[in-house]
Every structure is written in structure tokens, then in C-alpha cells.
Amino acid sequence: MSRSRSPRRAVGWTVVVALVATAVLAGAASAATGDPVPADETADPTAPEPSVSIALAYEFLDARTDQFCDGEGMCLPRSYEGGFFTTPTWDFTPSFVYDDALVIIAYTARGLPDDIRRAKSIGETLLFVQENDPIGDGRVRTHYEPHAIRQGRMEITGPGTFTGNQAWAGLALARLFHATGDQRYLDGALDIANWIQTNTADMVRAPFGYTGGQTDAGDSLVWKSTEHNADIAGFFGQLAQLTGDTVWADRAAVAAAFVTAMQSPDGHVDTGTLLDGSTVNTHPIPLDAQTWTSLATGDPRYDAALDWTLANLIGTDGPYTGPGISDVDTSKVWFEGAAHLALALKLRDAAGDAAYAGTLLDSIRLGQRDAENGDGKGIVATSTDGLDSGFGDLYYASLHTGATAWYLLAEAGDNPFALPAD
Template identity: 40%
Template sequence: MTGSRGPGISRRALIGTGVGAGAALLTAGTGTAEAASGPSAPRRALSFLAAAMDAYPDHGTVRLAQSYTDQAGLFSTAFTYDNALVILANLASGTADGGTRATALGDALLYAQAHDPGYDDGRLRQAYNVGPYTFYDGSAQPDGFVRADGTANVGTQFGFTGTAVGDMAWAGIALGALAGRTGERRFLTGAVRIGEWIERNARTDEPLGGYTFGVNGANEKQPFSSTEHNTDLVGLFGRLARLTGGRVWRERRAWAKAFVERMWEPAGGFFYTGSNDGVTINKSPVPEDTQTWTRLALPSPAHARSLDWAAAHLAVLDTADRPNSTVAAGQSYAGVTFSSAGPVANEDAPIASGQPKPDRNGVWFEGTAHLALALRDRRAPGDEARARGLIASVERAQDLLGGGQTLGSVAVAERSGVVSASSPLDTGFGFGYYPYRHTGATAWYLLAVARANPLRA
């Protein structure tokens, strides 16, 4: 997943633990990113994505983008999910450079798929290293994305060796978007391999149906199922159905969609997080992305209230006078937190050893951006005004937060790139987000500005 909803580990769970048809396929709106918000803010966001991609120029031209600035403590880690978003944001930019960069990143994902150090079955790992560093235990990691033996440099130091369905789905969506944009067969082939891996390794016949998490680093299947993951698969399988014309992808999309719809709580107007065993629904905490991504993938009027639930129950306003806030005096940021656990988080203890205490009103900018995009997609009365307000908050964060940070030890240009959170926040799933510039948050901001819906083909 892009974030675990069960007892497993995910991309998110290790952050803050102390260590020609392409535009149509993206469901783009009427303007480019620059036209929607003025030239400076989106352009600066794109420049941050470029800097993250070019952080290690001496270590090969086949490369992925580093996910977080160095200060996050993850060194040169490049998460598969984040890089899929960077591809989609670059395509949505409508620029020649964006198209070139998206193609290069897509080819890097294909390289990882073809040069995995242990498997030749279409999988991608949770994350890769893209530059050299010395790990906390003193061990050296000398390579770029491509190791000296030609294999992809899997992120073993942090244990980012598993293969999660959500990460795979987003990579497949990005490759599918590239196939539609460029007409290049290799991208569609890679996306199909991802879809087939998911079908072989994650489909479940448990009562709730759908698809399970994927496999851990030891290649052991994980039994829990995520609403978010299955929503991602609605997007991936729908895209593959359109690109290939294959009926099998429509059937697989329906299987994932049925799981998502079983997670709907009609009394509250929101989607639950998923299931730990495929039998019982996991009802707490309730995350933001299962409300927004479901709207982007499944624009059902019956479920449109999920956005109102997120906007009402997860709304936060981070100001300097909040306990544990790290924003400067005179600043304020409005948006949403990660889940229903955020507003009631324990502010007296850090989320993980060595980390700062959380701020209950910390804004999760990635989620704030996809809520803005989902509101723009729904287009109910007042939605556009609400979306613009959220985007303005993200742009203010790009201007004022995350100063003095670096990528590959090189200073990041000021006012470029969006931090993942305004202040330390507790997700409720055993990990936190912190004020470090982040390619994923920046990419979602650009998608929101461009009105580019990546989950609906």
C-alpha cells in the first residue's frame, strides 16, 4: 500500500520510525498546471521533482527520484509509489521536459522489473537506493540505482524489500499512462506484467473477496486486504481493460470494486480501512485516502458523501500555538490529517523512539492535495471553492516550510517542493509524517492543480 491497513509493513510505516492519448487517460482538466495556479508555484514544484531525480549525477542515467529530502533520514531511498506519482505529475504538466522525465522514470521502473536481484516474475520492490550513503551502522552503500553487477539496487538497508499491491498498482497506472501518451509497447507490457503478478499473488476467495496485501521481503504472502489497495486496482485494471481491450481486466476490476463497496458504511457515509483476515472488517482508524481515492476511482453518487466525511471529520488547522506544532508564529495551514486517529493522538509521547511528539492538528499535505482533486472531480456546489482553499494552503506550505533541506547533500531551491506534513503527525497506524519535502506530496499537489485524475482511465 502505499500505507498498511493491517499488521504488515508498508512504504509509510518506515517513514518516521527513527531510521497522443495520455492527457485523456489522465482525465486532465482544461488547463495545464501553470495555467491553473499561476506560473510560479507549479513550476517550482516541478523543479523539485527534477532535483530529486537528478540528485546523483555521477551514478548513472538510469535513475529514480529520491523520495524525501536527506533530513528525513532515509538517505537515497526512492519509493516505487512516489516515483509512479512523479511520472503522472510530469505527464500532467503538459511540458516537453515533463514528458521526457516521465519516460525516463518509466524506463527505470522497467529496468527494475527486468533486473531484480532475486526474481523474474514482473514484481517491483517497495523501494530502491539511488545514490551512495553510509548507513547508521557504518556500512557503506556505494551504488546508484543500478548496482555494479547490473541488478536494481533494492532498499535492503531499511527492509524495503517486499512487494505491496498498492505500490505495484500505482507503478502499473503510471506505465499505462506512459503507454497511452507515447504509444510505446514496452510500457504496456510492463503494466500488464504488474497486473498479472497481482492476480497470481494477491487474489483471494475469502468472504470479503478482493486482493490481499502482496508479499513481504521473504516472499511470504500477507493475508490482510486494504480498501486503498483495491481502489488502486480499480484504477489499474480499468486502465488495462481500456488499453488492451481484454475482458479479463474488466472482470478483475469488478472483483476489486466489489471489495471496496463492501467497506462502505452507509450510516456514517465513509469507507472503512479494510480487513486483517478477509472475513472481518477493520473499523478503526478510518483513513483519509479511502474517502478520496474511492471518489477518484469510482464516481458513484451513492458514495459521494465520503468527501464530506473526510472534510468534516479529518479537518485540521495547524498554528504555532498548538501543542507540538513546529510552524512559525504568524503562520497557519488548513487541510486534513491522515486518519480519524490523528485528532485524538497522544501528544505527550513520540510516535517512535527518537522522534518529536505529534501535533494533533498537523496537516497531511499529500492527503490535502488529493482531497482537493477529488472535490474538483465531484463538482458539487461549493466544491471548487473548497478545493482552491486547500490548494492555497499547500502552496503556502511550499513557500514557507522545509527550508534549508538537501537532496544528495545539495541544497534544495527555496520555495520548491511540498513537505509531507506541516508538523509531526500521528497516522494512527504506528508511524508518523514530518515536515520534510516529499516527492509524493509535491506530485499530488501538481495533479490537483492540473485536475488530472490518475485513477480513472
């Protein structure tokens, strides 16, 4: 209950929204000790070359972005398609703001004129739903119906207001301001940040930090999440950089200190707290608490968390190599997680990291070509259906904008928690 992954499910619908190995990768132990990791011998050398794969992945995002646009230039890509989410009797089309944020940032990473145009079209939609929210206090919601956007209206399909999702929307708007100089994007990001500060800051129950947000019904979530606080540390740090206001740096430091308090003696980072907001929740141990802490803070203390990940969260599923969502299930590969692990390793750049990141990216490219329910362009969420997150939901092999965007960021070496150098 202390992660934004579960809130990114469509709370209130009966089918759980799901995303994305049992054998430990040969060589993981040597990677954890700093020795070079050989390339995965199971990788298919006929998988697409990186440049071809990247171009195809952007084509996938282009098609999803352009699918649901109104006459005013607002667009909102559906998050999932195919497999579990697209059947003869049911087609799940909602667009998750977390995924939308990643798509925006992936477009700015390449930065071609059409990329920036599409990034702005999604950013305009985020501003639209923020400005037209029935409460109107700066928040955005978990997900929206893109068919409604195409009709020039807003339809909230996921009413929850979860802290991590807020931070990701803010990260996207901050990145758009950095890329375009349009003040409206920074103003929207600041409105989200102020919502987070007003509604989730907890300076009473140690370790201090930020709580989970609000449920669909508007009830406050009182637990604290490592993932959420890592998101906030990156987001508020960007606001400090963009505005010159040190209050955001101070608030980012509070979130980063919470993350530090969640690190265990063996190096891994726990998921957050229980309902009392103080007692550490030690099970399950999620991947993103390891990778996002490293990406969001740049703190070398989380090198130990990455090493723990390589030794404990990696598995194989047929030809695919990569992490599960948590230590509960490593029988399938979570391609989204493989991408942000590859990015964290590339940016750390310790001995063996480049080879290991290459192995993970090779596996994603192979999945792009061959995975169940794929289209040869986008990335499916998991290597095969039914990956158990450990948080009460299953993830599926369906095409996913978020996984595709993370893959592109990993290929580019672009950290979404940090603004690119001018």
C-alpha cells in the same frame, strides 16, 4: 495492517519512514450538507500565485529526477529530503516506487517535451528493476537506492512487495504507454498486473478482492485493504481500456466491489479487513480510503465519503488547513492528502467543492513557501513534524516528491486513476 501506507515504510530499518489537522475547519459542517464553503480566512494572500507555484514545484521534481541518473538515461528521484531524513549523521535517500509513479504521472499531466523525457527516464528505471529482480516474476519492490541506479546497478532497500505499490507502478507504466505508445511500458504494466492477480486475488473469503501482497521475507499478507483495492480498480480498468481485454474489466469490478463492501452506513469507507480477510477493520479511518475510492471508481456513492471527510478529518495547524492521515490525529496537515482531497472535490464539483478545494490548495502553496524544512519549491509531507498516522508511524515535515506530485495533479485536475482523454 491493511493499508499500503505502512508497507511504504522501509520495513526492516529501525526508524519509521514518516509522512503527513485538532480544530475542525469552520464551515466543514456546511460543506458536508452541500452549502458553499468560504475561503479560509487564515490563508495568506501573499502566498505564490498558482502559475508561479506550479512552475516552482516542477523545478523541484526536475532537480530530484536529474540528481541520480546513469549514463544510459535511467533516473530515480529520492523520495524525502531535509528535516528528519537529512541530519549531520544520516541521510535517507531511497526512492519509493509509489512516489516515482506519482512523479511520472505528474510529468505526463503537463506533458512538455522535457517532462516526457524525465517521465521516461524514471519509467525506464522501473522496467530495469522489474527485469532484473532476483525473483523475476514481474514484481517491483517497495523502494530502491538511487545512488546505485546512478552507478548502473540495482540495490533493493525495501524488499516488500505490497499490492498497492505494485498497482501504482502499473498505473505509471500504463500512463507512459498512453503518452508515448511504447509497447514496453504496457508490457511492464501487464507483468505487474499478472503478479497481482496470481499472488493476491482472493475469491474464497468474502468480501472477495485482493490481499496485501508479500512481506520483506516473501510471506503472504492475508488481510485486504480498501486502498489497495481502489488502486487495483483504477489500474485494471486502465488495462481494459488500453488492451481491449474484458478480463481486466471483470477483475477491476471485483476490486471495486470490495471497496463498496467497506462503506459504512454513515458514508465513510473503512480501511479494509482484519487478518481473517473478512471482518471489517473499523479503526482507524484513513483519508485515502475516502478520496481514492472516489477518484478510482468515479462512483457517486462515495460522495458521502467525501462529505464525511470534510466533517471529520479536517483540522488546522497554525496557518495551514487540511486533513490528517486518519481520524486518529488532525493536529497537523498532511499536504499529500490535502492535494488528493482537493482533486477529488474539484472533480466532484458539487456546491462548495471548488471553494473548499481552493482553500486546501492555498494552504499547500503557503506551506510550499513557509513550511519547516521547505525550499520554496517542493512540498513537505506534513505541516510540522510528528503527525500520527494511526497505523503505528509518524510523518514528518520533510520535502517529498510524492506530496509535490499530488499537488501538481490537483492543480491540473488530472486524476491518476484515469487515463486522460486523447
